[in-house]
Amino acid sequence: MAETLKADTAKIVVVGDFNPAIFQPEWFRRHSLLRDAEVAAATESDDLILSRRLVNFETDWLEFQVTPQRLFAKATRPSHFRPLRDLVAGILQVANDTPVVFMGLVRILIRGLDSREEWHRIEDTLVPKEMWADSLEDPGMLSLEIAGVPPSERATREVVKLTPFGDDEDVGLSFEVRVEYLAEELKQAIETGETAAGLFSKIITDDWSEVSSHADSLVADILDKIPGDEP
């Protein structure tokens, strides 16, 4: 199989009760969470939106957004996955009293494939069409989501979402590997005096490397199991 890595991004999503208005680029400068030049770029960015219920900005490596229910940060270059980890851990450390309920550590790996046949081979292995042939005409997989036991014992579950994409010339697969944490299930640790946001901050720092390398090996492992061309 001759798949190539076309894109690799990392996302951290935290669900809770946020006050978006505080997360303006200047706040990041004040807390030394971004470089001055990055704060300046974010402030001048076309994507800058500052409103009571939505703050959104971008830098050369970061996409950041907060709504009242969700904080989302995404690094678009692998060389910035660690800075992304530090950034969100830092945000939760500063905004330590923010009520948070859920966190997802996510890698999205986009693999380009050589041909549509390769794509069909993967599809037929993961979701055999014989299962559907009697009920649906010309069935095809749009996406596949699988949940399992996560690599970190503090996480609640791991979800892998696989989505094919492409046209006649350009085909590929997107693997989203998401490790989910529920504050509710970390209660025992929280009872020791740590806030949920503080705990999530530590978990990001502790678990990111393992979660990230697990995503790499999971994708490689799945692709290895896809049968090759018939001779």
Add this chain to the structure above:
Amino acid sequence: MSSLDMLAVEHSTGISEDWEWFEERGPKEQFLRELKMLEDRLANLPISEGSAEVDLNQLLMKEMERLWESWREHSLKPDSRPETTVDILKEWEGVVLTVSNDDVQARLTDMNDPANQEELVTFGLDAISPQDHELVEPGAVFYWTVLRETDAFENVRNYSQIRFRRLPAWSRGDLERAETEAEQLHEELFGGRDE
């Protein structure tokens, strides 16, 4: 029809399909205009008991998310098809040991294979972005990455970058809290604080 249903109909048939305006002004302006209208609605929601307002609030928040997704689609930023791909060839995590004149001595851990022996290196301060100079001090952590960038024409460029870890600055409140905790701990351990 409930007020919730009416609001849903209004949103699905009215504001969002104002395509003429959309094409004239562009997606971001459209997005901002709709966002402002949603925010005004949220700000004017009646505050009373019962779930109707909560549902309404959630509906509006969902609408905001839908708006956002719609804007992202129209802003044509396909993150799945970058023209340039960047691969990490090698990655180290470093800790600064000493800084003297313009030289930085550091200990490096191989992040590709942490079992490899740690290495001591010395490099010039000019290898570090001026944006990070204020962070360069003994104990500071940095990431040193060697990258390969391949553009749409398959031109390859190899380069390395150093980025220092950024931690939140301590606020006056943090310092006061830490001092109080230290005093309490001292009291518990030794029964009083030495002056």
